[in-house]
Amino acid sequence: MRYLVIGSGGREHAIAWRLMQDGSAKEVYAAPGNGGIEPDFRADIAESDFAGIAAFCADKKIDMVIVGPEAPLVGGMVDYLEKQKIPVFGPAKKAALLEGSKLFAKRIMEKYGIPTARHLDFAGKLPLLEYIQQEKNFPLVIKLDGLAAGKGVGIPESREEAIHFINNTVADDAGVFVEEFIGGEEASVLCISDGTNIIPFVAAQDHKRIYDGDRGPNTGGMGAYAPAPVITAERLAQVSEKILQPTVDGMRNEGIPFRGILYAGLMVSGDEIKVLEYNVRFGDPEAQVIFPLMNGKLGDLFQAALSGTLDRTDLSFKKNMQAITVVIASGGYPGDYAKGELISGIDKVDGNIIVFHAGTKRIHDAYYTNGGRVLDITAVGDTLREAKDKVYQVIDRISFNGAYYRKDIGYRALK
Numbered sequence: 118m119r120y121l122v123i124g125s126g127g128r129e130h131a132i133a134w135r136l137m138q139d140g141s142a143k144e145v146y147a148a149p150g151n152g153g154i155e156p157d158f159r160a161d162i163a164e165s166d167f168a169g170i171a172a173f174c175a176d177k178k179i180d181m182v183i184v185g186p187e188a189p190l191v192g193g194m195v196d197y198l199e200k201q202k203i204p205v206f207g208p209a210k211k212a213a214l215l216e217g218s219k220l221f222a223k224r225i226m227e228k229y230g231i232p233t234a235r236h237l238d239f240a241g242k243l244p245l246l247e248y249i250q251q252e253k254n255f256p257l258v259i260k261l262d263g264l265a266a267g268k269g270v271g272i273p274e275s276r277e278e279a280i281h282f283i284n285n286t287v288a289d290d291a292g293v294f295v296e297e298f299i300g301g302e303e304a305s306v307l308c309i310s311d312g313t314n315i316i317p318f319v320a321a322q323d324h325k326r327i328y329d330g331d332r333g334p335n336t337g338g339m340g341a342y343a344p345a346p347v348i349t350a351e352r353l354a355q356v357s358e359k360i361l362q363p364t365v366d367g368m369r370n371e372g373i374p375f376r377g378i379l380y381a382g383l384m385v386s387g388d389e390i391k392v393l394e395y396n397v398r399f400g401d402p403e404a405q406v407i408f409p410l411m412n413g414k415l416g417d418l419f420q421a422a423l424s425g426t427l428d429r430t431d432l433s434f435k436k437n438m439q440a441i442t443v444v445i446a447s448g449g450y451p452g453d454y455a456k457g458e459l460i461s462g463i464d465k466v467d468g469n470i471i472v473f474h475a476g477t478k479r480i481h482d483a484y485y486t487n488g489g490r491v492l493d494i495t496a497v498g499d500t501l502r503e504a505k506d507k508v509y510q511v512i513d514r515i516s517f518n519g520a521y522y523r524k525d526i527g528y529r530a531l532k
């Protein structure tokens with residue numbers, strides 16, 4: 118099989134790595150890819166250039182396209198390629214609204230009895246400001262409807278903070294809602310769906326904030342580990358039965374079957390597990406810790422999802438193994454940061470460690486930084502402690518000007 122992976126992050130390198138490593142693929146191309154993809158297999162085509170992607174597929178005789186990030190999914194790349202009879206894994210545009218519109222997701226959850234925080238809709242900035250003027254309970258959560266690259270959610274601790282967030286973020290006519298603040302521990306449970314059946318993956322936990330101890334601004338994710346012990350076997354069954362399956366059933370009932378990766382961002386508090394949001398693709402960096410634990414062929418799983426046969430497909434994960442990934446970021450990220458810094462030492466980590474590239478660029482045989490999150494240093498061990506030690510023992514061998522990483526990835530599970 119010849120695959121084309123769409124996207125340029127660590128997640129996409131991990132998908133390509135897994136497809137090659139488990140024998141699913143003869144060749145994996147990436148568009149636009151990053152420095153981790155061999156130059157001959159990188160195609161300089163933007164994620165938004167659907168026609169360019171289709172032409173590339175015809176040229177290289179691609180057997181299946183895997184769409185990594187949310188933007189092309191929400192933009193309708195799957196519908197476009199399907200029309201051209203190119204097999205493609207990922208949800209259609211309407212199904213991708215589960216991520217593309219937080220209000221749509223709320224409606225689905227409320228209609229189908231999927232546990233989530235209570236919410237109130239507002240038609241734009243002014244009605245929301247009026248509401249906030251008389252609101253007494255803080256913190257509360259303010260969410261913008263559409264894709265906002267992690268910048269569309271505010272959790273003000275006071276009325277002043279709320280007004281500040283609204284004035285800076287909410288346009289006059291924005292779709293926006295207020296949600297009750299719920300406490301607990303966050304985790305992500307992803308599944309693959311063929312539109313009817315689901316198979317859940319091991320739960321993962323991401324670390325969104327830039328600094329140790331979950332302080333500082335939000336990022337795309339600074340590290341992750343799996344399985345996350347907060348999701349016990351019992352809770353995983355609960356998430357499958359009460360959240361993932363009803364979501365897929367609800368979407369089918371709406372006439373919008375969901376075929377792809379459904380990601381539930383969860384808040385766990387005792388017996389209660391509520392959905393904070395859906396994503397419609399693999400998490401980045403969650404994918405980087407799920408794939409190393411997976412048995413079997415990833416390509417077979419994608420194929421089964423496309424042919425509607427996930428009910429006859431087995432998926433298992435390595436027993437008693439844990440995976441961890443630590444993101445090395447550019448200094449200044451998630452604010453301004455430099456690009457083009459020379460990266461040294463990638464070849465100095467041993468075969469026990471998987472180095473997924475994210476924001477890197479290869480020029481001849483050298484690697485340079487090319488984004489906020491640069492590399493994902495990943496290891497598997499019999500325990501999380503062992504996996505974590507493996508990563509942190511070698512991570513300083515890789516360096517570039519301004520390199521920064523969190524030192525506490527996995528701390529919740531190791532407490």
Ligand SMILES: Nc1ncnc2c1ncn2[C@@H]1O[C@H](COP(=O)(O)OP(=O)(O)O)[C@@H](O)[C@H]1O
Binds near residue numbers: 234297298300394
């Ligand atoms: N109802 C809520 N109660 C408490 N925290 C929340 C709530 N909703 C979101 N959050 C926090 O805000 C973060 C971002 O919200 P999320 O819905 O995941 O949006 P996005 O990932 O699109 O920015 C979550 O990871 C969580 O930490």
Ligand SMILES: [Mg+2]
Binds near residue numbers: 382394
């Ligand atoms: Mg989120």
